[in-house]
Amino acid sequence: MEQVYMVMLIALALLAITDLVVGVSNDAVNFLNSAIGSKAVSMRTIMIVASVGIACGALFSSGMMEIARSGIFVPGMFTFNDVMIIFMAVMISDILLLDVFNSIGLPTSTTVSIVFELLGAAVCLAIYKIVVQDGDMATLGEYINTAKATQIVVSILLSVALSFSVGALVQYVSRLVFTFQFEKKVKYIGAIFGGLAITAITFFMLVKGLKGVSFVPEEVAVWIKNNQLLIIGISFVFWTVLSQVLMSVFKVNILRMIIIIGTFALAMAFAGNDLVNFIGVPIAAYQSYGFFINSGMPADSYLMGELASGEIVAPFYFLLFAGIIMVITLWTSKKARDVIATGVDLARQGDGAEKFSPNTLSRFIVRTSVYAGMGINYFLPKSIQLKIDKQFEQPETKRKKKDAPAFDMVRASVNLMVASILISIGTSLKLPLSTTYVTFMVAMGTSFADRAWDRESAVYRVAGVLNVIGGWFLTAIVAFFSAAIIAYLLTIGGIVAFVGLLIVSAVLLYRSSRIHARKAREEEEKRKLRTEDIITIHEIVNDSSHHISKVIGKTNKLYSEVVDNLGLQELKKLKKNKKTLRKLEDEVDELKGELFYFIKSLDESSIEASKFYILVLDNLQDMVQSIGYIVKNSYSHVNNNHKNLKFNQIRDLKGIDNDLQILFDKIKYTFDKESFKDIDKILEEKQELFDRVSNLIQKQIDRIRTTETSPKNTKLYFGLLLETKDLITASMNLLELFRDFYQEYKEVKEKSFPVL
Known part of the structure; x- marks a missing residue:
């Protein structure tokens, strides 16, 4: 023993x-x-x-x-x-x-x-x-x-x-x-x-x-x-x-x-x-x-x-x-x-x-503290208030946020x-x-x-x-x-x-x-997405490329998984897709939340680029909203035990998915490698994709007139196609925006540093 x-x-x-x-x-x-x-x-x-x-x-x-x-x-x-x-x-x-x-x-x-x-x-x-x-x-x-x-x-x-x-x-x-x-x-x-x-x-x-x-x-x-x-x-x-x-x-x-x-x-x-x-x-x-x-x-x-x-x-x-x-x-x-x-x-x-x-308690404590502070200031002479406030004034610093201490010595x-x-x-x-x-x-x-x-x-x-x-x-x-x-x-x-x-x-x-x-x-991925330390145009270009590449890559993967899981009625996997979507939404929302610090940190020569960055985030938000509609409605359709989409509908969606994969892979490669000369070639595919989605919408209209019997399927299918069209539009707008900005950036750079 x-x-x-x-x-x-x-x-x-x-x-x-x-x-x-x-x-x-x-x-x-x-x-x-x-x-x-x-x-x-x-x-x-x-x-x-x-x-x-x-x-x-x-x-x-x-x-x-x-x-x-x-x-x-x-x-x-x-x-x-x-x-x-x-x-x-x-x-x-x-x-x-x-x-x-x-x-x-x-x-x-x-x-x-x-x-x-x-x-x-x-x-x-x-x-x-x-x-x-x-x-x-x-x-x-x-x-x-x-x-x-x-x-x-x-x-x-x-x-x-x-x-x-x-x-x-x-x-x-x-x-x-x-x-x-x-x-x-x-x-x-x-x-x-x-x-x-x-x-x-x-x-x-x-x-x-x-x-x-x-x-x-x-x-x-x-x-x-x-x-x-x-x-x-x-x-x-x-x-x-x-x-x-x-x-x-x-x-x-x-x-x-x-x-x-x-x-x-x-x-x-x-x-x-x-x-x-x-x-x-x-x-x-x-x-x-x-x-x-x-x-x-x-x-x-x-x-x-x-x-x-x-x-x-x-x-x-x-x-x-x-x-x-x-x-x-x-x-x-x-x-x-x-x-x-x-x-x-x-x-x-x-x-x-x-x-x-x-939470409720933190809001109550802060609100009570604000009222208490207002009460103290009511009795405290204005001159003393100003003198105290002066002691708490912080000096301006141009250091990047990541280099600055959290508090002083x-x-x-x-x-x-x-x-x-x-x-x-x-x-x-x-x-x-x-x-x-x-x-x-x-x-x-x-x-x-x-x-x-x-x-x-x-x-x-x-x-x-x-x-x-x-x-x-x-x-x-x-x-x-x-x-x-x-x-x-x-x-x-x-x-x-x-x-x-x-x-x-x-x-x-x-x-x-x-x-x-x-x-x-x-x-670590979230940290890379943060923008408060960007101060130059070159950093804006690099950072924007990184954001676009990440969102495009995740959107591409998410779209393919949802189409597959919708066709197979995989409720658990669609629920997992919703979790992935939430992370993507949080990442883009965090970028928008840091927009103030981004603009404030820019140097004087890069102020004009702030508008470009705002529009980049706006297009990324549009992409996330479109894929969000696709994910959430697909999950809701299966979760409510509605009829599965017909084989022809799933096949057509899979065809669109294959086209989108090719498109998004090209876009991702372009921004990963910063090979922006290929943007015009990618933009040429825009009308072809739109035409294909329009043809599928017309096919569904014909089905409704002949064989389609499920209004829920029709609602979901039309929603998927229309949001796919919006997804393509946001992607192309992003490419056009980036092409124009990068071209302007190159021209300014060449004027500043002419080749002898």
Whole structure:
């Protein structure tokens, strides 16, 4: 029987490695957002600083299993077999839960997930034991420490509200002092700001980052705890003087220094403390196995009271291995980039495509805030309003949007400073604050205070924040019940359930990876479609060619599939065609949504090209509307179980489809290769195609007079032919538009640069 538990330990070790990967993918947002969003230093430098911080935090951590020691469940009430089931259920559910959040790009709390997974699995086992032993349900409290879970929930609510409020207040004051043209103000007050910020960050490293570190003597830790105000005072004076010296003598940008130090500190604290969320449970299982072997008792009767008797310390080589995995994951995880992108996107200063859709609550919050702002302005003197507004004026920049930072270094510094202070205070008060909650909500508060959420974007940003917050609470609920269900399956299913759950977990992770890879490819395609960074005529020509080629290619494929599926009455495939259509509609709609930013970004010599681009989008929209009618009405016809089109009708449609394939392939090739000299030849085929469609319309009229008996078929068939004609018209208009513009562009270019 001992061999089974050895296999479980090996499985837990493998699960711990997987959990480290998905955990780092989730928590990288905590310490990378400020540096990446501000572009204070290169991405390579950011990653190196964060990697060093993670390595230090992992190596110097004592690996304390804080959650087990704090008593989420009472070990003395459970046998070794029960404890192994709890730990296995926790690890399986934790990996799957975090992977889901990473896949959709939302940050969540690894602390909350592990706590509620332990709670869920323990509650399940406790209830099972009580029922089997015919016990009293009132004794459930003897198995579970509900006080800890309650404290965590309260601290979550507190940290969400407090982090947002404090972040907003500090950023508002900082912006009033520095303005967006902070380079001038930094020369005079940068040293004081640097002293405050770096003091907060270094104090955070002492209190939070070095908490429980094995190499720090206990008397030193006690001295630090008893002399916190003295440490803060000395640190402030030291860092203020050093900041002034660095700025005056070495010309160092103190804001950049704050961001580098803050990134290191948060990365170190993450690895030093949150590491237990990923490897703490397997280590506890490893220690439990040692107690069990030494006891010589049966697994189902040996109670694990020793598990709570002391500190569970991870061996150094465990920490070393964990640190290596975390650093590798940080550099390689694409899901980590998605989670980071969500935080940066919600906090960015500029406009652009929004990731989240507005909802009723976000609209209500924004509308209430607008009315509140109007009320404040009613009582605030106009002169003060104008003075405040001047402090928030942003300088014009001609940089491409992709090169511009999401926010400036003042906000990044405030993010790191405030997050450090709040987490330090929470730690000193022994409140189980989540690093994810604090860092994310501080970032949202500073972006709000920085007026990044204006009337154009606020409803979307608020909706995004609500989605993330809702995800946090959903984490607790899902973690509890998923761990409870898995624990129950392991209890009643034994080794069969154990093997089955591992296989199911592996399949789900593989499937999640495949789905994420597909979504990443789709996002890359969307990114290529974005137009806000186009500034020259040459870029307009290239970008327009790319858009036309993509829409033509997708329309061509969609038309062929619909004709085939309509003829075969393939309802499921027609439904899939509708999904493909929606993606195409979204892509073109996104292009139209970014038209404002496109026109605004053009250089002076390219302003005339904006009209051309508007007409290109208009013709692409016409094409999408035509293929949309064809797809939707074909699906509706089959879904309503109407009579199938006759063989002759399907054959005629297939003939048109073959002609369109040839036409669209030529158009796509022309724009892919930018071989625009062939446009006139393609346009010559226009009348021939029109004549063919007209002949088919006449044939259907003749059928109605003789053999056609279905009005629904007639409606669909005429609709398909007429929309096909409109599709051809939009395609040809697009070609004519592009031919005329390109010819004019070439003439202007030749006049500007004559051939000698």
